[in-house]
Amino acid sequence: MVEVIVSRLGLDSGSNSFVVILQEKGGDRILPIWIGRAEAESIAAHLDGVQRERPMTHDLVRSLVTALGGELRSVYITRVQDGTFFAEMHLERDGATLVVDSRPSDSIAIAVRFDAPIFAAEELLAEHEAPSGEADEGPPESESDSVSDLSASSLEAHLRGAEQLKRHLERLRPEDFGKFTL
DSSP states (O other), X not given: OEEEEEEEEEEETTTTEEEEEEEETTSSOEEEEEEOHHHHHXXXXXXXXXXXXXXXXXXXXXXXXXXXXXXXXEEEEEEEETTEEEEEEEEXXXXXXXXXXXXXXXXXHHHHHHTOOEEEOHHHHHTTOOOTTOGGGXXXXXXXXXXXXXXXXXHHHHHHHHHHHHHHHHHOOGGGGOOOOO
């Protein structure tokens, strides 16, 4: 296992999906993982220090683990199977280690709240090595061309725009489209 850090959070314009880019700590290799909107917002908000009036789901998980006397020690991105990534959260309570199966996106969102290390299986990183000399420029061109960086504020603006478009489309009537002729 190789320790990784959250390097970037972005939007893949090709699939209109959110991506968290994990980068080898002190190295060049990366691991992009496509994640859901809620998890992307949660990670971005925490990394940008956005304070919420009420706890969000990942904040609640942190509070529950802590209240029950536990601590998140580490997260492991263990494998990918049929295009789905798998992760484990390693918790410690009363000297015992508990391993909890989880989605990588949730594990990462919780790990950043505990400041817990994140590890990825060596073979997952090997497939996404950055070209030499371009480590500081983000992911390889095939990914960076379609992934734009997001901060919590830009992510929220993007999501607001998407919600406005969705509401507008839901209000459209068939006659709003005009008459079609063949």
